[in-house]
Amino acid sequence: MFISYTSVVELIASALQRIEQFMAIAPLPVAEQSEMPERYDIRFDNVSYRYEEGDGYALNHVSLTFPAASMSALVGASGAGKTTVTKLLMRYADPQQGQISIGGVDIRRLTPEQLNSLISVVFQDVWLFDDTLLANIRIARPQATRQEVEEAAPRGAVP
Structure with a gap:
């Protein structure tokens, strides 16, 4: 298939723009003093999150508890917030309100390495x-x- 030179340049420019946007994202703050939890229950306490200012909330005052050593499934309609819950737990972003904790320790007090050692995600397509x-x-x-x-x-x- 023939692709014009102009189309290739437009694709490259678009890709570079996305890379620049990604590189402009400020990293999340890392705790100066980390603290590993002694237990492994996961708790969302009054968590609210929206992707961009002015958008509606993807999660609004959500409280959840996942007991340690249990199997939990997030089930719901498209747009219900399942992916948002997972992304917040993995700390791809921090909620605008509320706290997410593992074993009573706010996940913001864990280093990225510590948090990654505590979480495993099983995708729905196994x-x-x-x-x-x-x-x-x-x-x-x-x-x-x-x-x-x-x-x-x-x-x-x-x-």
């Missing part, structure tokens, strides 16, 4: 390779021994 369960679990750590995989499986809710 993919397994056409192989054994053992091989699928080893994808994340190919050098894992069979015993390590068998010990890890129940922690991932694999019977």
Whole structure:
């Protein structure tokens, strides 16, 4: 397919504009003194968030509790805030109001590395390779021994 020189230049200019917008985003503040939680329940306490000033709230005074070692699912209509809850928990942004905590510790008091070590997201489209369960679990750590995989499986809710 033939693409004109002008079209290519427009695509490049558009891509550069998006990169500049991304690079202009100020990083979220990092806690000077971090604190790891001793328990792992997750709590949204009166959280409100909107993507841009002037927009309606994607979440408005939302309070949720996810007990530690439990399996929870966010279910709702398109636009109900499921993705927003997940993004806020992973701290892609901070809410305009309220607090999100893990084990009673505000996630803003955790370093990005600490927060990432506490959270795992399972996407709704789950993919397994056409192989054994053992091989699928080893994808994340190919050098894992069979015993390590068998010990890890129940922690991932694999019977």
